[in-house]
Amino acid sequence: MKEATLRVFRGDSSGGQTVDYRVPVAPGMVVLDALHYIQGYLAPDLAVRWNCKAGKCGSCSAEVNGRPRLTCKTRMDDLPQDQPITVLPMKSFPRIKDLVTDVSWNYRVNRKIPPFEPRKRVEWKISQLDVDRVQEFRKCIECFLCQNVCHVLREHDKKEQFAGPRFFVRVAGLEMHPLDGLNRAGLLKDQLGLGYCNITKCCTEVCPEEIHITDNAIIPLKERVVDEFYDPLTMLFRKIRGG
Amino acid sequence: MTANYETREHDVLIIGAGGAGLRAAIEALAQGASVGVVCKSLLGKAHTVMAEGGIAAAMANVDAADSWKTHFRDTMRGGKFLNNWRMAQLHAQESPDRVRELEQWGALFDRTESGDILQRAFGGHTFKRLCHVGDRTGLEMIRTLQDRGVQQGIDVYMECTVTRLLMDGGRVAGAFAYWRENGRFIVFKAKSIVIATGGIGKAWRVTSNSWEYTGDGMALAYEAGAELMDMEFVQFHPTGMVWPPGVQGILVTEAVRGEGGILRNKVGERFMEKYDPKRMELSTRDVVARSIYTEVKEGRGTEHGGAYLDISHKPAEYVKKKLPSMYHQFKELADVDITKGPMEVGPTCHYMMGGIRVDAETAQSTVPGLFAAGEAAAGLHGANRLGGNSLSDLLVFGRRAGLAAAQHAKRSSTPSIDNAQIEQAEKELLAPFSNSGSESPYAVHRDLQEVMQNLVGIFRTDEDLKKALAELVKLKSRAAKVSVEGSRLFNPGWHLSFDLKAMLTVSEAVTYSALARTESRGAHSRIDHPSVDSAWEKKRNVIVRESGGMSRREVPIKPMPKELQEILDEDKV
Numbered sequence: 133m134k135e136a137t138l139r140v141f142r143g144d145s146s147g148g149q150t151v152d153y154r155v156p157v158a159p160g161m162v163v164l165d166a167l168h169y170i171q172g173y174l175a176p177d178l179a180v181r182w183n184c185k186a187g188k189c190g191s192c193s194a195e196v197n198g199r200p201r202l203t204c205k206t207r208m209d210d211l212p213q214d215q216p217i218t219v220l221p222m223k224s225f226p227r228i229k230d231l232v233t234d235v236s237w238n239y240r241v242n243r244k245i246p247p248f249e250p251r252k253r254v255e256w257k258i259s260q261l262d263v264d265r266v267q268e269f270r271k272c273i274e275c276f277l278c279q280n281v282c283h284v285l286r287e288h289d290k291k292e293q294f295a296g297p298r299f300f301v302r303v304a305g306l307e308m309h310p311l312d313g314l315n316r317a318g319l320l321k322d323q324l325g326l327g328y329c330n331i332t333k334c335c336t337e338v339c340p341e342e343i344h345i346t347d348n349a350i351i352p353l354k355e356r357v358v359d360e361f362y363d364p365l366t367m368l369f370r371k372i373r374g375g
Numbered sequence: 376m377t378a379n380y381e382t383r384e385h386d387v388l389i390i391g392a393g394g395a396g397l398r399a400a401i402e403a404l405a406q407g408a409s410v411g412v413v414c415k416s417l418l419g420k421a422h423t424v425m426a427e428g429g430i431a432a433a434m435a436n437v438d439a440a441d442s443w444k445t446h447f448r449d450t451m452r453g454g455k456f457l458n459n460w461r462m463a464q465l466h467a468q469e470s471p472d473r474v475r476e477l478e479q480w481g482a483l484f485d486r487t488e489s490g491d492i493l494q495r496a497f498g499g500h501t502f503k504r505l506c507h508v509g510d511r512t513g514l515e516m517i518r519t520l521q522d523r524g525v526q527q528g529i530d531v532y533m534e535c536t537v538t539r540l541l542m543d544g545g546r547v548a549g550a551f552a553y554w555r556e557n558g559r560f561i562v563f564k565a566k567s568i569v570i571a572t573g574g575i576g577k578a579w580r581v582t583s584n585s586w587e588y589t590g591d592g593m594a595l596a597y598e599a600g601a602e603l604m605d606m607e608f609v610q611f612h613p614t615g616m617v618w619p620p621g622v623q624g625i626l627v628t629e630a631v632r633g634e635g636g637i638l639r640n641k642v643g644e645r646f647m648e649k650y651d652p653k654r655m656e657l658s659t660r661d662v663v664a665r666s667i668y669t670e671v672k673e674g675r676g677t678e679h680g681g682a683y684l685d686i687s688h689k690p691a692e693y694v695k696k697k698l699p700s701m702y703h704q705f706k707e708l709a710d711v712d713i714t715k716g717p718m719e720v721g722p723t724c725h726y727m728m729g730g731i732r733v734d735a736e737t738a739q740s741t742v743p744g745l746f747a748a749g750e751a752a753a754g755l756h757g758a759n760r761l762g763g764n765s766l767s768d769l770l771v772f773g774r775r776a777g778l779a780a781a782q783h784a785k786r787s788s789t790p791s792i793d794n795a796q797i798e799q800a801e802k803e804l805l806a807p808f809s810n811s812g813s814e815s816p817y818a819v820h821r822d823l824q825e826v827m828q829n830l831v832g833i834f835r836t837d838e839d840l841k842k843a844l845a846e847l848v849k850l851k852s853r854a855a856k857v858s859v860e861g862s863r864l865f866n867p868g869w870h871l872s873f874d875l876k877a878m879l880t881v882s883e884a885v886t887y888s889a890l891a892r893t894e895s896r897g898a899h900s901r902i903d904h905p906s907v908d909s910a911w912e913k914k915r916n917v918i919v920r921e922s923g924g925m926s927r928r929e930v931p932i933k934p935m936p937k938e939l940q941e942i943l944d945e946d947k948v
Contacts, residue, residue, distance in 0.1 A: 160619020177861030248481025
């Protein structure tokens with residue numbers, strides 16, 4: 133049987149190093165299979181998060197050969213086999229152990245967002261067109277890969293000021309829900325720090341659900357904040373002056 | 376010795392954060408109880424997230440003739456009349472309200488032309504009944520419940536595993552758990568406990584279940600003296616992926632067949648014509664799983680030992696819209712474009728009909744203060760579950776369990792927990808660190824999966840089941856000796872050593888019950904007893920712990936009231 137080398141980070145919050153493991157490669161195998169092989173035969177204490185192994189739960193995020201991916205959807209035969217495959221934990225979150233990071237910050241951010249609240253005396257009739265628009269946002273599996281690559285979080289660590297792409301997707305799903313009656317523009321501007329995003333689209337590139345995070349969620353939300361808080365005439369004046 | 380654990384106190388403690396656990400939490404909170412939810416994974420990753428096809432509820436949005444009575448009848452027929460009829464009645468009556476409630480909390484379902492919730496056809500359901508969102512209904516449901524629960528104020532203990540229920544005399548008093556992240560201990564005090572831990576699929580090699588589904592909730596309840604029932608009824612979903620090897624067992628939603636998918640063998644025959652000409656691909660899961668298994672066994676299987684499931688006769692855009700995650704799953708994991716050609720599928724261990732024996736109205740087990748809901752509880756589905764009835768089960772009985780648990784807590788005084796139980800739990804949990812020898816929990820798990828797969832699978836015999844029991848004895852003694860390396864910091868090998876014990880307990884209960892039931896009914900098929908035995912329609916297997924070990928009893932089923940019997944008698948097929 134063919135073999136591959138996995139170069140996996142082993143360590144905890146105090147530090148660590150990569151360790152090489154030789155793993156047999158079966159047809160169609162994914163990186164998560166290889167990590168399970170390591171656990172089962174070579175390093176039983178290797179810490180890995182996973183659940184569904186079918187790309188639906190978003191638990192097994194890691195950086196494979198430098199690219200943030202779901203390990204359950206990363207095929208071994210898509211990676212060059214003549215050199216070690218590096219598997220590192222997501223960089224933007226504190227390390228717990230091996231490939232497991234502390235993602236609890238995301239859950240704290242989520243608590244700031246007021247949930248769906250139907251408009252008063254609403255009639256529960258919705259057109260499929262409206263459902264389709266919002267479903268794009270609701271298919272997010274919370275793998276946090278977008279959070280991991282966003283430079284506002286990854287390089288600048290603005291976790292106190294900035295909610296990150298995942299939560300703009302969530303707010304977009306609520307704001308564009310056809311029957312929702314709340315307005316979250318103030319929250320976006322003041323507490324979730326939407327203004328920090330300068331639309332580099334890194335989040336969109338890594339999204340395993342192919343959500344158009346920047347174009348369909350963030351930009352419309354930015355427009356909403358602008359409409360709400362900045363007088364359009366003043367904005368126009370500034371634009372003409374080139375400010 | 377000073378306490379080496381932290382302590383938390385709640386009126387109601389819920390173990391498990393899938394659909395049933397979260398719905399229970401929301402209800403208990405609405406009753407004014409303080410609620411803690413403990414889950415082994417991160418919040419929102421429970422198996423509910425994997426549910427694809429939809430929620431069964433007789434809303435009659437698409438087929439106006441549908442009603443709770445038809446849903447009740449379909450559920451009882453699907454379960455081969457072994458269902459707890461009162462649960463089947465409550466479930467059919469209440470599920471439409473539970474779906475509407477989800478919508479009011481922000482869930483968005485696919486719509487009909489007139490703007491109502493769209494419903495699709497599914498196996499064993501007379502009418503189009505499954506409320507759905509493409510093929511990712513479970514994700515929509517769990518996000519909705521999770522956000523609702525968190526905003527209402529539940530305390531969630533993520534990545535925390537309960538290893539023992541703590542008792543005050545005959546009633547529950549709390550739970551002993553450890554944090555997966557750092558291995559530290561935590562003791563919960565609670566007046567009521569709801570078990571919503573899901574199923575046991577991880578005891579089989581080919582399964583759609585994730586690492587969490589090790590039967591620990593059932594084992595906890597059993598250890599605490601609760602009764603388990605119908606444990607022989609394990610559902611093998613007819614369509615799991617069979618190729619490539621790494622994805623074997625991953626679920627292919629029944630919605631593929633609901634949307635018109637056709638099953639064929641390698642010579643191109645639409646073989647369901649032989650097994651159920653009336654319902655064809657939309658026959659019940661037990662029948663379709665056995666049919667595929669039989670085709671393969673008799674040499675008409677596909678290259679990788681399955682059947683072909685084809686939806687490519689439908690327009691590509693339609694397939695991508697109604698089955699988006701199936702489209703991606705096959706494209707990315709198996710290099711198959713399902714809009715152009717067939718999938719290869721075969722049976723996969725999917726769901727546990729049996730579980731903790733509960734009262735239909737309150738979801739209370741036979742232990743005071745201990746409740747159970749969802750897959751961990753038994754009764755609703757009888758000998759075979761219909762697709763779509765699981766998500767509705769979670770909502771209907773999750774709510775009932777939460778309600779009854781909160782009411783029980785209001786009536787109860789604060790229980791007391793003696794230290795001896797806690798010390799015992801600590802000692803048990805830490806044993807793998809001091810065991811000498813080289814037995815690996817992974818090796819024991821692999822061997823258990825082979826035993827259950829090969830000897831306690833879709834078709835069973837007296838000989839195989841007895842062999843399995845003998846093997847389980849050996850595995851239990853090996854499991855007691857497993858040793859682990861490394862520290863208590865996020866150590867999966869150590870975590871597995873506990874889960875393994877739970878899997879062995881439920882595996883033994885399944886095997887005992889399967890051996891006793893000398894007939895074939897629903898998901899339980901005995902080659903040596905191939906027909907239905909009417910004597911077994913009036914009783915069920917109950918498993919309980921006694922001083923000498925596991926003991927089995929046969930308990931009579933209460934006769935159905937006349938008005939329900941009449942519903943079943945109408946429209947005899």
